[in-house]
Amino acid sequence: MKCRKCENKASIHMRQHKLALCKEHYLEWVPEQTERFIKKYEMFAPEEKILVAVSGGKDSLSLWHILLKLGYQADGLYLGLGIDGGINYSHESQRLTEEFAAKNNLKLHIVDIEKEYGQPIPVIAQRSHRGDGKPCAVCGLAKRHEMNRIARDLGYDVLATGHNLDDEAAVLFGNTLNWSSEYLLRQGPVLPGTAGLARKVKPLCRFYEREMTAYAILSGIEYIYEECPFAEGSQSIFYKESLNQLETARPGAKLIFYLNFLEAKKSGNLFLEKNVEMADLHPCPKCGQPTSTPDFCSFCRMIEKTKDN
Amino acid sequence: MAVKLILRDKEYEVRPGMALVDALKKNNIVPEAVIATRDGEMITDDEILRDGDVVKLIAVISGG
Numbered sequence: 466m467k468c469r470k471c472e473n474k475a476s477i478h479m480r481q482h483k484l485a486l487c488k489e490h491y492l493e494w495v496p497e498q499t500e501r502f503i504k505k506y507e508m509f510a511p512e513e514k515i516l517v518a519v520s521g522g523k524d525s526l527s528l529w530h531i532l533l534k535l536g537y538q539a540d541g542l543y544l545g546l547g548i549d550g551g552i553n554y555s556h557e558s559q560r561l562t563e564e565f566a567a568k569n570n571l572k573l574h575i576v577d578i579e580k581e582y583g584q585p586i587p588v589i590a591q592r593s594h595r596g597d598g599k600p601c602a603v604c605g606l607a608k609r610h611e612m613n614r615i616a617r618d619l620g621y622d623v624l625a626t627g628h629n630l631d632d633e634a635a636v637l638f639g640n641t642l643n644w645s646s647e648y649l650l651r652q653g654p655v656l657p658g659t660a661g662l663a664r665k666v667k668p669l670c671r672f673y674e675r676e677m678t679a680y681a682i683l684s685g686i687e688y689i690y691e692e693c694p695f696a697e698g699s700q701s702i703f704y705k706e707s708l709n710q711l712e713t714a715r716p717g718a719k720l721i722f723y724l725n726f727l728e729a730k731k732s733g734n735l736f737l738e739k740n741v742e743m744a745d746l747h748p749c750p751k752c753g754q755p756t757s758t759p760d761f762c763s764f765c766r767m768i769e770k771t772k773d774n
Numbered sequence: 775m776a777v778k779l780i781l782r783d784k785e786y787e788v789r790p791g792m793a794l795v796d797a798l799k800k801n802n803i804v805p806e807a808v809i810a811t812r813d814g815e816m817i818t819d820d821e822i823l824r825d826g827d828v829v830k831l832i833a834v835i836s837g838g
Contacts, residue, residue, distance in 0.1 A: 466818045466821075476815070476816040476818070477818065478818040478820070485818060522836055523836070524836075631835070674834045674835060675806060675807075675808075677834075679809055679816065682811070682816065690832070693836075696836070702835060705835050706807065706835065709806040709835075713804055
């Protein structure tokens with residue numbers, strides 16, 4: 466397969482966009498698209514100070530890399546969660562984040578949960594009896610709390626996270642399965658700042674997870690490949706796997722699922738009950754059944770069309 | 775000789791001449807969930823696998 470832009474051998478094929486690109490053009494395309502999404506969703510302006518939440522994973526380090534490439538003022542925030550899981554998980558992810566910051570001469574804030582609150586995340590989870598024996602709910606809560614605290618305390622205009630489209634689609638899928646209307650109405654690329662809450666943005670929300678992995682690999686970003694030891698068997702991973710099955714059979718399914726949701730939310734029609742009787746229906750001149758299409762109903766038009774051929 | 779696919783600590787053998795996408799599906803690996811590299815270079819799904827190829831698959835899913 467050849468690159469659409471230069472005819473060289475393609476490194477990646479994005480079936481949902483019917484687009485194949487070589488390394489060089491892919492590494493140009495991702496930042497260009499990110500810039501487009503930043504502007505489209507009015508995430509932040511060039512003069513604003515951005516705090517990027519970095520975990521040592523492919524998405525957040527790539528986001529930091531892209532924002533710098535685009536010329537934004539972006540510092541990093543790493544939260545030490547104290548997760549070991551037999552693989553030194555937190556220690557290794559912190560090492561990779563520090564190395565990335567040092568290599569690129571970037572400012573990195575490090576907050577260690579144990580130093581701040583006396584105990585690491587797994588112990589807080591155990592003692593607080595939250596989350597059915599898994600620390601994920603406690604971890605999420607602590608991260609949201611600390612990211613907001615640091616962004617506000619240090620005077621950043623906006624907090625950026627590396628959520629990709631698969632993350633967003635998995636959350637959307639879960640909230641749709643449960644019809645969690647409040648969560649559905651709150652989900653989006655930008656969470657506006659309010660009194661006490663920093664503005665939160667997700668500049669990678671339209672890239673597939675596979676695309677972000679490709680960006681990290683092709684950019685030579687060293688990220689933590691090992692999964693969080695507590696993530697195994699999690700609901701969000703199950704949803705992602707299910708959506709990927711769907712995507713394989715129907716390329717673009719994840720993108721359409723997410724984008725059409727954003728459209729429905731923006732239009733104000735999400736959860737708005739339509740009065741079916743109010744629709745402009747009239748009897749079809751041919752069969753007499755109600756129709757909203759001008760003249761004949763769709764069925765009669767289809768039958769008429771078959772007669773023409 | 776055959777073609778070897780490596781994903782984390784698992785190895786799969788497929789016959790040469792197959793397209794990567796078919797080799798993945800044959801082994802119940804979802805193509806959307808991996809990036810494939812050969813000799814350190816990323817390859818696309820339509821790549822025909824050659825005898826002796828070693829394809830390293832990088833899992834893309836993360837999060838909890």
